[in-house]
Amino acid sequence: MSKIKKTPYFNKHKEAGAQIVDFAGFEMPMKYSGIKKEHLAVRKNVGLFDVSHMGIVQFKGKDAIKSVNYMITNDLERLENGHALYTPICNESGTIVDDCIVYRRGQEDIMIVINASNRQKDFEWFENHTPATRPENVSDKFALLALQGPSAEALLQSLVKEDLGKVEGFGLGYIDLFGDKTMIARTGYTGEDGFEIFVPLKNAEEVWDLLLEKGKKYKISPAGLGARDTLRLEAKLWLYGNDISEKTTPLEAGMSFAVKLDKDDFIGKDVLVKQKKSKPDKRLIGFKIKSKGIARPGHKVHYVNKEGEVGKEIGEVTSGTKVPYLNEAVGMAYVPRKYSRSGRELAIKKGKKHLRCLIHKGPFYKR
Amino acid sequence: MQKNYIFTKSHEWFDPQTNKVGITAFAIEHIGDVVEVELPEEDEEIDKGDEAGTIESVKTASEIFCPVSGTIVEINEELEDSPELLNESPFDKGWLFKIEPSDAGEFSELMNIDEYSKFCAEEED
Numbered sequence: 001m002s003k004i005k006k007t008p009y010f011n012k013h014k015e016a017g018a019q020i021v022d023f024a025g026f027e028m029p030m031k032y033s034g035i036k037k038e039h040l041a042v043r044k045n046v047g048l049f050d051v052s053h054m055g056i057v058q059f060k061g062k063d064a065i066k067s068v069n070y071m072i073t074n075d076l077e078r079l080e081n082g083h084a085l086y087t088p089i090c091n092e093s094g095t096i097v098d099d100c101i102v103y104r105r106g107q108e109d110i111m112i113v114i115n116a117s118n119r120q121k122d123f124e125w126f127e128n129h130t131p132a133t134r135p136e137n138v139s140d141k142f143a144l145l146a147l148q149g150p151s152a153e154a155l156l157q158s159l160v161k162e163d164l165g166k167v168e169g170f171g172l173g174y175i176d177l178f179g180d181k182t183m184i185a186r187t188g189y190t191g192e193d194g195f196e197i198f199v200p201l202k203n204a205e206e207v208w209d210l211l212l213e214k215g216k217k218y219k220i221s222p223a224g225l226g227a228r229d230t231l232r233l234e235a236k237l238w239l240y241g242n243d244i245s246e247k248t249t250p251l252e253a254g255m256s257f258a259v260k261l262d263k264d265d266f267i268g269k270d271v272l273v274k275q276k277k278s279k280p281d282k283r284l285i286g287f288k289i290k291s292k293g294i295a296r297p298g299h300k301v302h303y304v305n306k307e308g309e310v311g312k313e314i315g316e317v318t319s320g321t322k323v324p325y326l327n328e329a330v331g332m333a334y335v336p337r338k339y340s341r342s343g344r345e346l347a348i349k350k351g352k353k354h355l356r357c358l359i360h361k362g363p364f365y366k367r
Numbered sequence: 368m369q370k371n372y373i374f375t376k377s378h379e380w381f382d383p384q385t386n387k388v389g390i391t392a393f394a395i396e397h398i399g400d401v402v403e404v405e406l407p408e409e410d411e412e413i414d415k416g417d418e419a420g421t422i423e424s425v426k427t428a429s430e431i432f433c434p435v436s437g438t439i440v441e442i443n444e445e446l447e448d449s450p451e452l453l454n455e456s457p458f459d460k461g462w463l464f465k466i467e468p469s470d471a472g473e474f475s476e477l478m479n480i481d482e483y484s485k486f487c488a489e490e491e492d
Contacts, residue, residue, distance in 0.1 A: 035400050036402075
């Protein structure tokens with residue numbers, strides 16, 4: 001076992017009274033004041049997340065775009081410089097190695113932010129599969145923060161001269177923080193507006209303190225991994241390891257928007273072209289529970305006939321909880337495509353009981 | 368007030384004076400924000416150590432184990448609309464149910480407040 005790692009904010013989390021947990025080999029804050037409070041702070045005001053445990057990989061050089069584009073399913077060629085996109089990374093079987101955000105900083109400068117739990121695996125994957133440009137692990141050059149919520153822009157704007165209004169959704173920008181050019185992106189994992197900030201390591205603690213201090217006016221709260229998970233589920237965003245994995249393809253997971261089958265060759269293309277044509281056998285669905293009770297990952301999903309009778313097992317829950325803002329029990333599950341239509345009733349077996357739920361298309365929460 | 372309460376290793380408390388059952392502040396601290404509580408039915412007979420419901424937090428589901436054998440005589444209906452009472456007042460307003468014990472001899476098998484405090488301190492390490 002390798003040594004458990006800390007982000008540059010470990011002491012800040014301790015100071016803020018966080019409950020610390022081991023997540024993907026990092027000592028991370030699960031919560032500070034409480035998951036529910038932090039969740040609501042992000043929906044109504046603004047929250048600050050330490051996401052420095054995520055990996056950052058850079059590709060530099062004239063073949064950077066071509067190299068990365070071969071290893072992702074979305075299309076970097078169509079993206080303008082100064083923009084980012086969400087994409088799965090697939091293997092030759094068309095299943096998902098990881099999902100990530102790719103930042104096209106320039107014609108010869110691509111950055112990828114990958115899941116903490118896949119850092120090692122992804123880096124090796126890039127090294128072994130890049131057709132030309134070598135990946136560089138730049139994770140330790142930055143402290144990565146996510147400032148999320150309806151007041152995120154107002155707060156950050158109060159600290160910098162650059163016009164943040166010019167940074168559109170999934171756009172990149174640069175701000176001056178403590179004399180250093182700092183990259184920001186209008187991205188996140190909460191379903192809210194907000195920014196991810198690539199803080200040069202030497203300014204890590206100062207930026208954290210500044211945001212929390214100046215954020216008081218905007219009712220800022222530091223937010224931990226617990227709220228990060230409930231926020232992403234409320235927005236129906238995928239969690240790698242739960243909702244997507246090397247056992248699922250992006251088409252099964254409902255990520256067609258990020259799979260550009262008409263672009264040049266990329267890893268997994270053949271399988272995905274075939275699956276698109278024949279249509280996937282299973283689909284990831286979202287559901288809302290209509291009875292009492294909460295579904296959790298691993299619970300089995302059962303068929304329900306027109307008379308409302310519960311039948312055979314047809315799938316399994318991948319994510320589920322009662323989400324704090326909507327105050328509804330929701331979740332995701334894989335079921336055969338023929339049972340995946342929006343509005344269909346399904347049952348989730350929980351102990352001796354069956355929870356009744358309806359398939360829900362689209363995000364549970366939309367800002 | 369909890370001075371007279373007796374405790375299980377799975378962090379339920381039982382008050383021999385009111386026959387109320389709940390879970391401890393120590394447990395609730397670990398469970399986090401409670402979003403739903405599933406309780407037994409009135410008149411249900413439950414044995415000591417058997418499952419008597421579930422506490423659902425945003426993060427996880429935790430089972431409630433019955434601290435003493437007996438018959439459920441009342442459940443805390445406030446929890447239906449206000450599950451957060453468990454976080455706010457685990458030893459008082461956040462009680463779960465009342466049970467009519469069938470064997471008072473079982474009480475001595477549970478821990479008193481001092482023993483329980485020590486038990487928690489050891490679990491914390």
